[in-house]
Amino acid sequence: MSKRIGKQTIKLNSKPKIITTTSVVGPKEGEGPFKDYFDIILQDDLDGKDSYEKAESSLLYRAVSETITKANLKEQDINYLVAGDLLNQLSASNFAARDMDIPFIGLYGACSTMTESLSVASMIMDGDFADYVVAATSSHFSSAERQFRFPLEMGSQRTPTAQWTVTGSGAMLLSKNGDYPYTTYVTIGKIKDYGKTDTNDMGSAMAPAAVDTIKQHFRDTGRTPQDYDLIATGDLGNFGKKVTQELLKEYNYDVSKNYIDCGDEIFDKEKQRTQCGGSGCGCSAAVACGYLYKEMLKGKFKKILLVSTGALMSPTTSLQGETIPGIAHAVSIEFGGN
Template sequence: MGSRSNKRIGKQTVKLQNPPKIITTTSIVGPKEGDGPLGEYFDLILKDDMYGEESFEKAESSMMYRAIKDTIKKANLREENIDYLFAGDLLNQLTSSNFAARDVNIPFFGLYGACSTMAESLGLASLIMDGGYADYVIASTSSHFSAAERQFRFPLEYGSQRSETAQWTVTGSGAMLLSHEGNKPYVTYVTTGKVKDYGIKDANNMGAAMAPAAVDTIYKHFKDTGRSPKDYDVIATGDLGLVGKKITEDLLWEYGYNVKNVYIDCGAIIFDHERQKTNSGGSGCGCSAVVTCGYLYKQMLDKDIKRMLLVSTGALMSTTSSLQGETIPGIAHAVAIEYD
């Protein structure tokens, strides 16, 4: 057997020896997200969900393109300076990401991790930076409420009733630019998740479907690194909503970890659930992307957060698998970001 890399610790975690820095971010959201509790932290709030395009899908792709371009511009760079783009979304064959990548002159890795894609793209971008294969890498993702609804559930015109466990797919896109330069928050650990399936079939209860994956990845991160909840100012899951967040807290407590003092869920804080009638909260690739690129990143720059564990969570379902009566597997990836 070959030698094991000294960068790997435990079963699923890599400790980065040359931690890349997140030097700029951009967060773009729709009107509903901009009207929520975190509105002041987003870089751009759209006036309408169509963003001047002919379809919701084109609007989503335009959001990602704008997020990528603005992120590069903030760093006073050009597209030619960027070595790789890691991006993905929820739509068939990564429609939004592929068409955004078509319009930028950057080598592209397309990813599908469902709603876990922000942490997946950031994790892979960090690994390639740590390996010395790039000087500048962008990690990005997006989602759109209306595009996701008609792909995974019902057309908006159908007017279906939403259950209390249902979540509202976030209309938004986030992008991060990684470099080895500057005094900015940096990535120290990447814990890659495993697919977990506890038999949930209800597409309107994705928080319950994804929670076991979040718990497993957080638990493995603690075991691999020797860390615990007290080592983090914030542990942020991506897209579990109110239902999945409660399940995650309870299951981690069974493992002996009390996370309540540091644990937030991006889907639970992006909307005012009572006023905006978003049921269990937000979801979608754009959920953890815009909350991290907007709210959490700016909190780190202000030194209100010095150490954060981002755990984006994804439900690995498709329209085909749901119609065939399949269960909903979940995945979660964790990335530790520090700034001290």
């Protein structure tokens, strides 16, 4: 019997369990609205390392290792680590995995990587190919600025539509058993490109991909926005969130009552001066592994649709005048209820 539902969605019959999570964030994120939900808040952006790139690797390593420890497991018990980041050649993830005794699958989905890794991990579990899989990702403000924009030393002025790359990491440990939140559906997105070229306005560049994936998830599953306690996009920020909400109305999906964007929520935009909010792989990862997961355990949310979004440009393609392709993947996470 096929597990495919509709055009782009997979039904996870075994309902892989997310038995524990860990969120690690930087000092700025630790001063934001979700500060009480994060497991580890760094006192120093460098985390004691001599470069921001090495610091990002340490974020991911700490998130993964702490998650394994919480479950009273060892690295050797984990069948696969599925992870990625924003840096060239997935260097943050590769170098973190170098120090672990775990088979590694590296993924690149830009800021969509948390739901991409969770999707792949869930499918591995549902295919009965593993007993334990860790899905993770990371980003770092300073390493991302150096790669995608300008070195911080240049003091470049930020535009009103710009977003602040989250310094953070999140890891989820999936298993077969236990009374924990579980994944039920995976909707793999298509790349959408509406000709946006402004790398300082990624929210509107990614919004069409979020809309397309959410719309297709509803069509494939027969669900509606009202079936979820919360629909959370990844890092569209304040402006991208508004665009997404308006575009979904054109398909007769009203998400106004149960929709948040992790990038719009992770910072106090006015007090912390983050313009349109947060972005980066670590944005939806830290919020999902912190706030969303912990509130599910408390019973506040029973059904969440997590939709991480990514802008798939590079410094090379931007210099060549290319547009910004967007991608979004959705995972339905449920706990209790029917």
